[in-house]
Amino acid sequence: MSVVRRPDELVVDDDEPPDLLAEYDTEETISAVAAALSRRYRVTRVEGDTRAYARLRKLHPDLVFNISEGFTGPNRESHVPVLCEILGLPYTGSDALTLGICLDKARAKEILAYHQIPTARFEVVAPGASAAMLASFRLPAMVKPLREGSSMGIRNDSLVRTRTQLRAHVREIHLAYHQPALVEEFLPGREFTVGVLGNAPAYEILPLVEINHSVLPKGANHVYGYEAKWVWDDPAKPLPILVCPAKISIALNKRIRALVGRALDVLGIRDWARVDLRLDAEGNPNLLELNPLPGILPDPGENSALPAAARAAGYCYDELILKVAAIALRRHGLLK
Numbered sequence: 001m002s003v004v005r006r007p008d009e010l011v012v013d014d015d016e017p018p019d020l021l022a023e024y025d026t027e028e029t030i031s032a033v034a035a036a037l038s039r040r041y042r043v044t045r046v047e048g049d050t051r052a053y054a055r056l057r058k059l060h061p062d063l064v065f066n067i068s069e070g071f072t073g074p075n076r077e078s079h080v081p082v083l084c085e086i087l088g089l090p091y092t093g094s095d096a097l098t099l100g101i102c103l104d105k106a107r108a109k110e111i112l113a114y115h116q117i118p119t120a121r122f123e124v125v126a127p128g129a130s131a132a133m134l135a136s137f138r139l140p141a142m143v144k145p146l147r148e149g150s151s152m153g154i155r156n157d158s159l160v161r162t163r164t165q166l167r168a169h170v171r172e173i174h175l176a177y178h179q180p181a182l183v184e185e186f187l188p189g190r191e192f193t194v195g196v197l198g199n200a201p202a203y204e205i206l207p208l209v210e211i212n213h214s215v216l217p218k219g220a221n222h223v224y225g226y227e228a229k230w231v232w233d234d235p236a237k238p239l240p241i242l243v244c245p246a247k248i249s250i251a252l253n254k255r256i257r258a259l260v261g262r263a264l265d266v267l268g269i270r271d272w273a274r275v276d277l278r279l280d281a282e283g284n285p286n287l288l289e290l291n292p293l294p295g296i297l298p299d300p301g302e303n304s305a306l307p308a309a310a311r312a313a314g315y316c317y318d319e320l321i322l323k324v325a326a327i328a329l330r331r332h333g334l335l336k
């Protein structure tokens, strides 16, 4: 069994945005995953770098527990799954195609929209492309990098209320993240994130987590972005921002679960994921994004939605990780 991860030697240059590495797991997370798996399996850690193919080929593990975010390009999260595919190695989680699509939030939204799953109206503005449509885009809007996670490039000021702010922020995304900007209508309602385990047609949807925006500093926008995740949320004194189980009506809970189930299905999500949603002005749930490589901070004192949802369902951290491995092994017919 291998844990595939990032190399340690990554550094951020002074002229790069400070959240450039926000997507990558810390040593603490990687060793917690390895420790959990070690309770049942023999584990070798493998970096998801240029040496990964040769190492995986030599090790030929029974299962690759994939937590690799990759390094470069729009397909970075697909790199390790593709290596596994070439080598015929079973691996946990969604396949390369689903990972690639979900990393490109607009592509994922196109598929959701095709299947009539509500998602905020959006436009993509590539660097150098015409931004004429911004003249008529309904405000307020959220501006984010097209292909990132962990709130990279999503900050308190990503919620724009004027055309000038909108244009400036789109330009900022191009300059700082060297990729298209995704402009989305702002959904002002309550926000939820939903952890899931398993596979179609029997996904296990974990207790819903609400993002309680009211604990953000006074005057802050209701955005669960970089400041909320990494600046205002001091590990020594965590913001009580995740409420699990969310306090919502049975009807809304059912509606969100049904929506999540359909979204997982149409995007081909496997084994585990976390799905972000938010209510629009009318109170209807809309899909924000799907995270097929969900964040998994091991310390229960820190804010991490999937481990929190798993705890609410009765699974401690190690059980969560072992469950994902077992689900993947079962999917491959390697476990009864």
Ligand SMILES: Nc1ncnc2c1ncn2[C@@H]1O[C@H](COP(=O)(O)OP(=O)(O)O)[C@@H](O)[C@H]1O
Pocket (backbone or CB within 6 Å): 120, 142, 144, 148, 149, 150, 151, 152, 154, 184, 185, 186, 187, 188, 191, 222, 223, 224, 225, 276, 278, 288, 289
């Ligand atoms: N269209 C939107 N309307 C309202 N809030 C949004 C919208 N898009 C993003 N947000 C806010 O920004 C946060 C991060 O956005 P998200 O697309 O989930 O990116 P990430 O991949 O960084 O988690 C969300 O959790 C939510 O609080």
Ligand SMILES: [Mg+2]
Pocket (backbone or CB within 6 Å): 150, 276, 289
């Ligand atoms: Mg998100």
